[in-house]
Amino acid sequence: xxxxxxxxxxxxxxxxxxxxxxVGLGNIWGFPTNAATNGGAAFLxxxxxxxxxxAYPALMAELIIGRHARANAVTALRLIxxxxxxxxLGTIVGLTGILTVxxxxxxxxxxxxWMMAFFFDPLARLMGxxxxxxxxxxxxxLRNSIFALLFMALTVFIISAGVKNGIEKWxxxxxxxxxxxxxxxxxxxxxxxxxxxxxxxxxxPDFSRIADPALLVDAMGQAFFSLSLGVGTMLIYGSYIxxxxxxxxxxxxxxLLDVGIAVLAGMLILPAMYVALxxxxxxxxxxxxxxxxxxxxxxVLPALFATMSGIGLFVGVAFFALMTIASLxxxxxxxxVPVAYGVEHHGLERRKAAIAIxxxxxxxxxxxxxxxDPLFDLVVTYTTEVSQPLLGFAFCIFVAWIWxxxxxxxxxxxxSPEVESxxxxxxxxxxxxxxxxxxxxxVYFQ
Ligand code: TRP
Numbered sequence: 001x002x003x004x005x006x007x008x009x010x011x012x013x014x015x016x017x018x019x020x021x022x023v024g025l026g027n028i029w030g031f032p033t034n035a036a037t038n039g040g041a042a043f044l045x046x047x048x049x050x051x052x053x054x055a056y057p058a059l060m061a062e063l064i065i066g067r068h069a070r071a072n073a074v075t076a077l078r079l080i081x082x083x084x085x086x087x088x089l090g091t092i093v094g095l096t097g098i099l100t101v102x103x104x105x106x107x108x109x110x111x112x113x114w115m116m117a118f119f120f121d122p123l124a125r126l127m128g129x130x131x132x133x134x135x136x137x138x139x140x141x142l143r144n145s146i147f148a149l150l151f152m153a154l155t156v157f158i159i160s161a162g163v164k165n166g167i168e169k170w171x172x173x174x175x176x177x178x179x180x181x182x183x184x185x186x187x188x189x190x191x192x193x194x195x196x197x198x199x200x201x202x203x204x205p206d207f208s209r210i211a212d213p214a215l216l217v218d219a220m221g222q223a224f225f226s227l228s229l230g231v232g233t234m235l236i237y238g239s240y241i242x243x244x245x246x247x248x249x250x251x252x253x254x255x256l257l258d259v260g261i262a263v264l265a266g267m268l269i270l271p272a273m274y275v276a277l278x279x280x281x282x283x284x285x286x287x288x289x290x291x292x293x294x295x296x297x298x299x300v301l302p303a304l305f306a307t308m309s310g311i312g313l314f315v316g317v318a319f320f321a322l323m324t325i326a327s328l329x330x331x332x333x334x335x336x337v338p339v340a341y342g343v344e345h346h347g348l349e350r351r352k353a354a355i356a357i358x359x360x361x362x363x364x365x366x367x368x369x370x371x372x373d374p375l376f377d378l379v380v381t382y383t384t385e386v387s388q389p390l391l392g393f394a395f396c397i398f399v400a401w402i403w404x405x406x407x408x409x410x411x412x413x414x415x416s417p418e419v420e421s422x423x424x425x426x427x428x429x430x431x432x433x434x435x436x437x438x439x440x441x442x443v444y445f446q
Pocket of ligand 1: 021023025026027101227228229331333
């Protein structure tokens with residue numbers, strides 16, 4: 001079995017794939033708006049601390065289990081269990097993760113579909129097809145279904161091609177493009193009137209908010225969602241890393257890239273919002289807070305691009321290309337979780353598994369599209385606010401309390417022989433054993 005498993009061909013390939021998973025709508029949309037509504041740089045500060053103190057150790061837990069077991073979450077958690085009871089628990093946690101990530105993908109595909117529709121809107125206008133452009137930007141069940149399906153089809157296409165020829169190849173193309181587009185957009189927005197005010201709203205801290213439990217809960221949820229934790233995504237990517245790689249270092253690089261791109265995205269979104277304000281677009285909602293929900297991406301920003309005359313079309317295309325790329329490198333990492341399980345546990349052929357599971361998830365997306373009002377928020381809340389933190393907790397318990405310490409050490413040592421005498425091994429085991437589970441529970445019960 002092991003010889004037929006995929007593997008990332010290089011460190012760069014893994015970094016692009018894993019940071020591609022991490023960097024998604026959560027970074028470019030979630031982080032900046034969370035920061036803006038939670039005291040600006042005070043949120044940034046809390047986020048940085050939580051990301052490195054809590055999310056990074058949890059990320060390492062998944063990467064280490066994954067690479068050790070070289071298998072999907074269910075098989076991996078059973079492998080490190082020593083009693084029958086913990087094996088059963090491993091199966092439950094693994095399967096819950098697979099189910100959770102499938103539901104996350106079902107709503108993620110809908111939102112990513114909007115991004116694709118808005119990407120085509122300026123193109124349609126460039127070609128003089130104003131009717132089409134209007135259809136693309138109007139929130140309707142038909143448009144939402146078509147684009148959710150289109151987006152899922154792209155995701156299935158990449159996953160069908162496997163780890164090296166699908167995930168790695170596409171992430172290595174898309175992630176550098178994403179960073180370039182992001183930097184170009186920031187540079188352009190900085191030249192516009194109002195941008196500095198947005199930067200101020202983002203970077204001047206309101207430290208009175210720092211001890212606010214709501215801020216900490218938001219920052220922690222943001223960090224876990226953003227690093228794709230708790231559902232076996234990072235575990236399965238970890239299972240494709242070569243045994244020669246130094247895990248603490250590459251895990252750290254993934255966390256750095258993720259946080260770095262979130263911080264950069266803040267330097268685009270908030271200045272852009274204040275430029276929109278300077279151009280006469282409404283950016284505050286009825287309660288006086290910044291518009292943060294879907295309205296920000298699908299109305300404030302398009303309204304801003306519309307005030308930019310000709311160049312606005314190009315800025316719009318670039319911005320929604322950025323969003324679509326960010327979504328796609330994340331969605332493939334979600335679909336890989338159930339597909340790897342189907343392939344390894346049930347002997348399915350990869351392409352067939354990708355198509356079958358992708359279709360099933362697309363069907364759930366359609367059910368949500370046609371029952372948007374109760375279902376969308378329900379699915380988002382249950383998966384990201386209930387299931388994900390609890391699973392993150394369970395992963396920490398598995399690594400720190402069920403798996404043997406010596407086995408963990410020898411796993412890490414394979415690519416990092418010096419690790420035992422370094423800082424990582426002095427701090428990390430203690431962290432996943434005590435600090436992470438307690439912190440997750442505290443935040444959860446807030
Ligand atoms: N991290 C991605 C984002 O920020 C989303 C994502 C990818 C994800 N894989 C995941 C979220 C697994 C939760 C679980 O948008």
